[in-house]
Amino acid sequence: MRRSERIIRVVRALQERPNQQISLSELAEEYGVAKSSLSEDVALIRDVLEADGAGTVVSLTGAGGGVLLRPRVPERDRQLFFADMCQRLSDSSRLLPGGFLYMSDILGDASVLDMAGRLFAERFQDSNANVVVTVETKGIPLACATAHYLNVPVVIVRRDHKVTDGAALTAHYVSGSERRIQTMSISKRALPPEARVLIVDDFMKAGATAKGVSSLVKEFASSVVGTAVFVTTSEPTGKLVPSPVALFTVGQLEEENEIQVWAQTDWRV
Amino acid sequence: MRRSERIIRVVRALQERPNQQISLSELAEEYGVAKSSLSEDVALIRDVLEADGAGTVVSLTGAGGGVLLRPRVPERDRQLFFADMCQRLSDSSRLLPGGFLYMSDILGDASVLDMAGRLFAERFQDSNANVVVTVETKGIPLACATAHYLNVPVVIVRRDHKVTDGAALTAHYVSGSERRIQTMSISKRALPPEARVLIVDDFMKAGATAKGVSSLVKEFASSVVGTAVFVTTSEPTGKLVPSPVALFTVGQLEEENEIQVWAQTDWRV
Numbered sequence: 434m435r436r437s438e439r440i441i442r443v444v445r446a447l448q449e450r451p452n453q454q455i456s457l458s459e460l461a462e463e464y465g466v467a468k469s470s471l472s473e474d475v476a477l478i479r480d481v482l483e484a485d486g487a488g489t490v491v492s493l494t495g496a497g498g499g500v501l502l503r504p505r506v507p508e509r510d511r512q513l514f515f516a517d518m519c520q521r522l523s524d525s526s527r528l529l530p531g532g533f534l535y536m537s538d539i540l541g542d543a544s545v546l547d548m549a550g551r552l553f554a555e556r557f558q559d560s561n562a563n564v565v566v567t568v569e570t571k572g573i574p575l576a577c578a579t580a581h582y583l584n585v586p587v588v589i590v591r592r593d594h595k596v597t598d599g600a601a602l603t604a605h606y607v608s609g610s611e612r613r614i615q616t617m618s619i620s621k622r623a624l625p626p627e628a629r630v631l632i633v634d635d636f637m638k639a640g641a642t643a644k645g646v647s648s649l650v651k652e653f654a655s656s657v658v659g660t661a662v663f664v665t666t667s668e669p670t671g672k673l674v675p676s677p678v679a680l681f682t683v684g685q686l687e688e689e690n691e692i693q694v695w696a697q698t699d700w701r702v
Numbered sequence: 703m704r705r706s707e708r709i710i711r712v713v714r715a716l717q718e719r720p721n722q723q724i725s726l727s728e729l730a731e732e733y734g735v736a737k738s739s740l741s742e743d744v745a746l747i748r749d750v751l752e753a754d755g756a757g758t759v760v761s762l763t764g765a766g767g768g769v770l771l772r773p774r775v776p777e778r779d780r781q782l783f784f785a786d787m788c789q790r791l792s793d794s795s796r797l798l799p800g801g802f803l804y805m806s807d808i809l810g811d812a813s814v815l816d817m818a819g820r821l822f823a824e825r826f827q828d829s830n831a832n833v834v835v836t837v838e839t840k841g842i843p844l845a846c847a848t849a850h851y852l853n854v855p856v857v858i859v860r861r862d863h864k865v866t867d868g869a870a871l872t873a874h875y876v877s878g879s880e881r882r883i884q885t886m887s888i889s890k891r892a893l894p895p896e897a898r899v900l901i902v903d904d905f906m907k908a909g910a911t912a913k914g915v916s917s918l919v920k921e922f923a924s925s926v927v928g929t930a931v932f933v934t935t936s937e938p939t940g941k942l943v944p945s946p947v948a949l950f951t952v953g954q955l956e957e958e959n960e961i962q963v964w965a966q967t968d969w970r971v
Binding site: 436437438440441442444445448449450453474477478481482485487529530531533534535536537538541542543544546547569570571573574577578580581583584585586587588589591596597598599620622623 | 705706707709710711713714717718719722743746747750751754756798799800802803804805806807810811812813815816838839840842843846847849850852853854855856857858860865866867868889891892
């Protein structure tokens, strides 16, 4: 097999499943090539992806000589995405009665979801999260995209307990916007014990929902390692969960005003 | 730039966004290489992916000389996936009271979602679907994975109309399992006019939900081009929607019985 053919196969294997360990020994056997050749290919792929800011190829020690791809978003792509989103989000026809923001189109856009998922995965790849948790409904697509790039399962917290979830743990929380007691429930067997949870959601105002998820997760002897939201509001400045990460911040949502949108400027920490 | 470096970049561009047109002219300019060299690289990538059954690279005529990747699942990967899923789904601890099947873990598993999304996209890539529609909640991750590979938006039908959806169209349908009148609603501006809808859901018994979605979609002067579900039941044999495609079929779900599971055998049509 020619080197260029090997390279196509290795890039495909790495990219198809981000953050999933690939055994070079198994690949070598599958394609009938020397493992040392594959190692050289991986070194070149690593150099090219790093030069482009498009990912890091991590070599894992131990049996099999595994490698995995940690995706990154090239700086230029992120800036284009931020600029495009700020424009789309500030369209005044998005204002809904009661100071809500229409985002269903954006939260269903395949390229937006892909980019947001990659950005969240990049930001939290050192958090050791082993599960992404979201609350139904609008945050689910974002949570799925993030879980794909982190290669961890996604668990959906429900507003009410359905028979198809099996036994579930239910708790109450006080919603921020309506000041009402609400319930949320999580399937008992969906979340692994001692899970390290990344909360992903579409929108955060005070953070009451994320705080509710956090309390619920603690009932499973699990911990929250981070909170990522697509859009947060500038007010209130103090949120109910520690250090939430938001891609975008919107100003006061009032029917008479323009919508002010800022992208997170210091994305890379 | 060496050929192997170019190839890494072209494979990455193709794989990152399946079914999205990439301009070779733009790539050539970005990397300062000849477009003819990139065309040769694409030809080699096409040959390797086709030999592996991992995708088709389509060249588009017209301005820019675009190419796109139509992903496919290699036969062997599909068979391994089917065998693994049949085993996981037939685990008798999945039986829930009332003859329901616990699947939340599977429907949140990143590798299952990725594989199901690729299989649905492969199966419906000639359907001309330009939007994936699902009903909240459990089918959303599957719908998102499918929409990613088809590179189309995903629209979520809600059980009740929320303020954040903006103006919505609401209709009623009779649920199959409970024989009750239920409502479903879809955001008016989420679905494009004359949409060609692929319905994706996790589970189908009689198909009442899919039929409800189908009626709702028709109110938008749109049409349903296909219905894809993860699991269907062997009974009733006649479903309420034409030719639904299911990855898996389960037999009678009763607490005393074993769970019978069959994978779709004639996957490629």
